[in-house]
Amino acid sequence: MKSSTGKYYIGLDHIRAVAIFMVFSWHFMHQEISFTYTPSFFPLSLINEGHTGVSLFMALSGYLFAKLLDGKKIKYASFLWNRFLRLAPLLFFVVTVIGIHQYSIGVPFDLYCLEILKGLILPTLPNGGWSIAIEFHFYLLLPFLLYIARKSNYSLGFTICFAILLRLFLYEEVGQIQRFAYYTIIGRIDQFLFGMIAYQMRGYIMGRHILVIGSFIAFSIFFWNFDQSGGFHNNPSYPSNRLVWVVMPTFEGLTYALLIAWYDNSFMHSTSRFSRFIALIGTYSYSIYLLHFFFYKVLILIMVRYIMPVSNFYIALCYSVLGFLFMVPIGYLSFRLIESPFLKLRTNYIIKNDTERVLEVRSCNRLGSSDG
Secondary structure, eight states, rough: OOOOOTTOOOHHHHHHHHHHHHHHHHHHHHHTTTTTTTOOSGGGGHTTTGGGGGHHHHHHHHHEEEEEEEEEEEOOHHHHHHHHHHHHHHHHHHHHHHHHHHHTOOHHHHHHHHHHHHTTTTTTTTHHHHHHHHHHHHHHHHHHHHHHHHTTTHHHHHHHHHHHHHHHHHHHHHHHHHHHHHHHHHHHHHHHHHHHHHHTTTTTTTTTTHHHHHHHHHHHHHHHHHHTTTTTTTTSSSOOOOHHHHHHHHHHHHHHHHHHHHHHHHHHOOOSSSHHHHHHHTTTTHHHHHHHGGHHHHHHHHHHTTTTOOOOHHHHHHHHHHHHHHHHHHHHHHIIIIIHHHTTOOOOEEEEOOHHHHHHHHHHEEEEEHHO
């Protein structure tokens, strides 16, 4: 969607749409399909293990903010305020609805509030809200990341290496790293940073079709093997004690960042009806992400009862497409009624340099002369 800077990138909304479909399908399909099943067509493991869609969101955030803030100075308080207006209203709505339900079934209100407060640091926010907390942790680190990125072309890469070593240390100390890698900034930082690096290297990535497609195929085969070995829940149990989780965020971040930079810079994105429809799904992706937890179990139950039972992965996949399309108007209503009113309160956090101010004044003068 259009940011407070006034810029809009339709291709990035296409990517958001893909990411939210992956996450939705992950929750939706596995109501009927066992987590032990692995599809024979290897790229479909990215849907069967659709939790990886969160990694795509994280890499996209790093890329987008590197793109919006490239070489610019910002009013950091205004930046945080804008991000608060973007994320907090719908999250507050979801937390309130769940809180009312929890209170109605006898959960003490103070205990629920404590869990929500803990969610500012720990992964305790409901309906996937833990990922919003990680996103905010990234915003807190962003000034430092932008600073070191301007000082050295290699600083973000060194930071990724440090994060890998930290996860390896925690793995040796705790015996497992899956929870840290998946639910905290300790793992997700790789994906944000690779997104930023991909923007820095966009000129090299642009048009490198063989490199990017080959990387995606290799990553899909890696994920297919990961899926076959038990995936998220059964590798061999949850939380997994496998060393793969030390580097899983790195592999995801690298692959998705390459795909994002390639797709954003290598093509002229169509504004056809289909393209705009997919982009609208991306615009509503935040609403679909937080609200689909309220609907997906009911949707699959209705389809199984009134259409036909789910006997295999491919029927479940078709059902997930239908369920996802049902979520689009819900996302639209949420965006218009809950998100949009607060987005109007955002301010421009970019500090314009002298050249930009002069050009803006000249533009206003020309417009004033033509109006006269």
